[in-house]
Amino acid sequence: MSSGPILVFDSGVGGLSVVKALRDHLPGAALVYTCDNAMLPYGLREDEWLVGRILRVCEAAVTASHCVTLVVACNTASTLALDALRERLTIPVVGTVPAIKPGAALSLSGHFGLLATRATVSRPYTLGLIEAFAADCHVTRVAADALVREAERWLAGEPPDLEVIRQALAPLWADPALDTVVLGCTHFPLLRDFLVASAPRTIQWIDSSDAIARRTAQVAIGVAPHQGPGESLVTAIDPRMNAGLARFGFAPPHLLALD
Numbered sequence: 732m733s734s735g736p737i738l739v740f741d742s743g744v745g746g747l748s749v750v751k752a753l754r755d756h757l758p759g760a761a762l763v764y765t766c767d768n769a770m771l772p773y774g775l776r777e778d779e780w781l782v783g784r785i786l787r788v789c790e791a792a793v794t795a796s797h798c799v800t801l802v803v804a805c806n807t808a809s810t811l812a813l814d815a816l817r818e819r820l821t822i823p824v825v826g827t828v829p830a831i832k833p834g835a836a837l838s839l840s841g842h843f844g845l846l847a848t849r850a851t852v853s854r855p856y857t858l859g860l861i862e863a864f865a866a867d868c869h870v871t872r873v874a875a876d877a878l879v880r881e882a883e884r885w886l887a888g889e890p891p892d893l894e895v896i897r898q899a900l901a902p903l904w905a906d907p908a909l910d911t912v913v914l915g916c917t918h919f920p921l922l923r924d925f926l927v928a929s930a931p932r933t934i935q936w937i938d939s940s941d942a943i944a945r946r947t948a949q950v951a952i953g954v955a956p957h958q959g960p961g962e963s964l965v966t967a968i969d970p971r972m973n974a975g976l977a978r979f980g981f982a983p984p985h986l987l988a989l990d
């Protein structure tokens with residue numbers, strides 16, 4: 732049987748927060764990182780266009796990387812296009828969706844927040860998760876697309892704008908009983924220290940990366956061994972990404988050829 736790497740896909744550098752968990756759970760696995768940075772941010776784009784684009788980029792990256800499993804390390808893409816990807820691809824596809832069930836289980840007050848992109852907070856998929864797992868909770872859904880850029884800046888070595896972070900989080904604090912925040916965008920855990928510092932009180936911050944890594948370990952078969960820096964494939968060459976990719980064990984990116 733042929734072996735290959737695990738491919739991790741996001742619109743930008745957000746999927747690197749999932750790479751961290753994958754490396755913890757699968758330290759010996761070869762990983763390839765791919766992102767559609769030419770079209771970042773996904774959270775503000777129109778659904779129909781986005782499904783086609785995600786299929787096109789993922790298909791091209793799966794072919795180029797010879798991967799054995801695809802991890803869609805993007806809530807905005809997963810809550811929209813997981814079914815379409817699974818129909819189109821013959822390898823296992825692991826998705827990333829907001830950790831609503833753990834949020835409901837871990838919140839002591841039953842009041843928690845969902846911080847995600849504008850697309851994710853209003854998707855039927857997300858509303859279905861809230862109905863199924865948090866129907867008895869008070870869930871404050873906050874669109875925080877501005878944080879995507881701040882995370883990209885931070886990974887490029889620039890300090891994020893603390894005022895942008897303060898304003899993005901402000902709607903959460905309208906509920907005095909809120910004790911937990913679900914980070915429903917993979918970019919946001921990269922800013923965790925800044926989010927913690929900006930909160931007016933102690934909050935539990937939850938994301939899905941650990942669960943995704945555990946699921947990937949279950950379904951990925953024939954994974955090639957990790958040897959040296961992983962390959963990275965982007966849709967626009969931007970040297971500002973190199974340092975962030977290197978921090979997570981990836982070589983400077985190549986341009987992904989799209990059909």
Ligand code: DGL
Pocket residue numbers: 741742743745746771772773774775804805806807808848851879915916917918
């Ligand atoms: N990292 C992506 C997510 O998890 C979204 C970023 C974007 O808007 O492109 O939703």
